Amino acid sequence: MSKSAAPAFSEASEAPRASNHLDPSIDWRRIAYVTQVSRALDALEETTLVPEKKVLYQFSARGHDMAQVLLGAQLTHKHDAICGYYRSRPILLSLGVDLVEALGSSLARAGGYSDGRDIGVVFNYPNPDGPSALPMCGGVGAQYTPTAGWAQGIKFRTETLGDSEYKSAIGVVLGGEASVATNGFWSALTMATTLKLPMLFYIEDNGYGISVPSHFQTPGRNIAANLASFKNLKVLDGDGTDPAEAAALIKEAVAAVRGAEGPCLLRLTVPRLQGHSFQDTQTYKSEDFVENEWERDPLPKLKDHLVPSLMNEAEWNEIEKRAQADVEAAREKAESLPTADPQTVTRHVFSDDEPQTMGGLRGAFVAPEGAETPAPEGNRINMVTAIRKTLDHELSINDKMVIFGEDVGPKGGVHAVTLGLQKKYGDDRVFDTSLSEEGIIGRAVGMALNGLLPVPEIQFRKYADPAVEQINDCGTMRWRTNNRFAAPMVVRMPVGFFKCGDPWHSQTNEVQFVHSPGWKVAVPSNAEDAVGLLRTALRGDDPVMFLEHRAMLDAASARRAYPGDDYKLPFGKAKVTREGGDITLIAWGAMVERCEKAAETSSRSVEVIDLRTLMPWDKETVLASVSKTHRCLIVHEDLQTGGFGGEIAGVVADEAFLDLDAPVSRLTMPDVPSPHNPALLNAVVPDAGRIASKIDELCEF
Known part of the structure; x- marks a missing residue:
């Protein structure tokens, strides 16, 4: 595509416009204020803090901001959660993130989202009193499957556990039009539609993935049009720069998901009024196209929507001045924050004795203490039986534990480890999944953040490769959020040869997980150790790779008497x-x-x-x-x-x-x-x- 051939947005511009009435259920003054705060933050960073090298990564939200703020206003349930990406600060502000925290995070100062450990635009917000922002990731599309897991956690809590507190809560994922080409998007879409999850896909379409036009991501440049016939999915499409239209569509989308209609995809076209990041000069865009983008700026449209129907010019100007003053005051406080003590940078790789703010079962499930001395029961059993027996017992005492993966249900797994568990505990606690390892691990992340104990299975070590991004993001979560979030889970995975080998089913490569910060790795050689290590993992507070060697699953030399339902082995003890x-x-x-x-x-x-x-x-x-x-x-x-x-x-x-x-x-x-x-x-x-x-x-x- 030449520079003059810019992506078209005729779909939105030709759509019927909403009437210009002011929805009385929306606090438009707050919408105006938060949007102005977002603009003031962008301006401060671009004109001062980036040139002064105080902010090292900057991504402007201009053009995306108003619609995000409108979306945040609709997230009112205590257990709503969003997962966004690097251009999602406006919705964080809308949810109530403190300005000093937001700006301090951009400055990489102590406190904030990560204590200076992560880029300031990679947000997280554990909010015990209202909607939370799940930890965002640096990878494009990595936000989709954890959000699906959160939504499945809502469904599990309401339908399986009967927890009315979660009724009508939803999961919302934000993504740009380029992200809809990723495996994560399609995996999450499959999960959401086949399971009818309470999940909103909010797609901001600005026409470009950095410099790549949207026709490289989606044929016809409109993911909403392409998904119009997708089963179990409500699809909405419109102009994210028109206040009335955007507000009406967002309200309709959220209401549909809350009303148990299943997932919804809302695509809003918006302009990206600055480059992809501060360093991006946008030379790949024609001057005419850039001019057209600024003509679609939602802020003047918001002003026209509110003045004079709700307020006069003076009040609008006062809101703008107050936003700028608040940002300047936050700047003074943020710049006075210290840099985190370098001696603390190795903390929070693992749970140790300090619980995370959000995620996992700490405080919700008190497991029995357990014992390091085995109490042998009966005849020697193989490792398959020992693992199954352990999973069975832990399922019986922890109603928030779920086992899932490909073929783990009626078949009982390709190695028969989960045989009979679905029949005993039901298909909401032991269930099969779509064929997507990224989806399996990503869903586990979201369910763990929701306070469940996910035990996903990856059929063979080689099959974990498509999930590497989710594995790495999960492992680093506690550290990069400075112990605000963690996603404890136990990933069961057969490894190694069995009678014969091959490049696809017989890999070990355990060192890759050892080299992924935040993961514990267990490799038992016999049935007794498998029981003790698995039970410790299932009652712990860290993500664990539990590697089951295929040659040992039924080997006579690996058989031991079952060491009892209390037997635990400490990690790190040979x-x-x-x-x-x-x-x-x-x-x-x-x-x-x-x-x-x-x-x-x-x-x-x-x-x-x-x-x-x-x-x-x-x-x-x-x-x-x-x-x-x-x-x-x-x-x-x-x-x-x-x-x-x-x-x-x-x-x-x-x-x-x-x-x-x-x-x-x-x-x-x-x-x-x-x-x-x-x-x-x-x-x-x-x-x-x-x-x-x-x-x-x-x-x-």
Whole structure:
């Protein structure tokens, strides 16, 4: 498209205009004031704070502002929640976010949205007395599926738990027209329409995704027109710069969702009166198009709507002056705020002993204390049965726990771990989902923020890749909101080989989750540990990756007696499964069994350590063992380059170098995908024979 061929907005301009009456249910004076405050903040940042390098990221909301403020005025339920994006400050102001907090966040000062940890335009607002703003993310489209999860949480609370306090509450997601091309949008749309969730998709269409015209995102440039025949979805479309029309459409959309009609998509066309960000000069737009955008500025239209029908010129000017004065006063206070103490920057990665303001079950569910001493019951059972039994018990004592994923319902999961749980607890607590891993994890985030305990399943490790953005956003949430929000969940995920391998179902790559701040990672090697670690995860307050090795799910060596309904294992506490004095072997998951077999056949005195959890991991036990044996061999199934064994080796080299009589060594898969033929698989995965040979090599060093 040439610069002169600007995106058209004929759909909105040709739509029937609402009558110019003043809706008496709307506080128009407040609409005018908050819109003027938004304008004053944008102007202050652009003319002063950005040039002075006090604000490092700035995204103007001019043109989007009035309609957002109108939307905020309709969010009146205590349990309403919005999730927006980087151009959503006007609706935050409309919900009541303090001006000093808003401006202090832009200045990256102490307090505010994140204590200076995140960009000031990435908002969050936990509001115990009214509508909240869920933590926004830096990724385009990442806001959709958590909002769907929040809306599903509302539905669960009202229909399953019978909580009338949530009746008529809604979830609202804000997005631009470019974001409708993302996986998150379509996944959330599928969830909202198939489940008839109380969710409003509010799409601000300014015609450009940074510099890319909207026809690259949506054929015909109008997502509302394209979704007109979508089932179970009310679709509205209009001009977001016309006060009467925008107010009427927003009111209709919110009322429809509140009235249990199901989800609604409202598209409003608005001008983006500044660049994408402060640095964007908009050279990709023609002068005529920019002039046309300013002619559509909603602020003069708002003035024409209110003067003289509601107020005179003097009152309008007084509102503008008051807004500017309030912003200037907030500036003085915000600029006086200190920078956060750098020594605090490592706090709030995990829950520790300080609960988050919003999200999770803290305060709503008091779990039994549990015990670290197992109380064995009956015969040895396999890991599948042990995990199922644990899930069963925790479902029975926690009515806010839900299990979901692809095929976890009637089928009971592809590995039969959830077999029978849907029949016992119902399809509102154990349910199948659409085929979208981003949707599975994103929905879990929203449900966790709503105070539920989501236990999503990802069928195989490789299948988690489409959900990486949601996984990372979830893990960093507590830290980047300075403990205002957290989304505790337990993600169950089979990993590794089983009889054979392949590049799609047999990946481990656990190190990716270890390298995602905020996630705890458990890799049990047997049924007893699986019970203890899973129960700790389900009663904790952090997101946990619970990795179930496929080869161990029914392995005879992994069978144990069920350790009881109270059994819990602390994270970060390894187990010495075999004591020895010549060499230390460190492993987890399926490699523990192979290390033990190698130790049994070796003529050396071998100490075997099962780490059990990788985040956190028990370096104290490892270092104590190495100081005794003076040799260290790390065995894992993952690839060698970048594998977690490198982290362990680094710590041992740093902290136990003088204790070593041989180099720290690793035995891993080579840097290749998991091969399918069993002969090829056996050639690359460490086995007991190769481990025993490596033991001899190091002991003879």
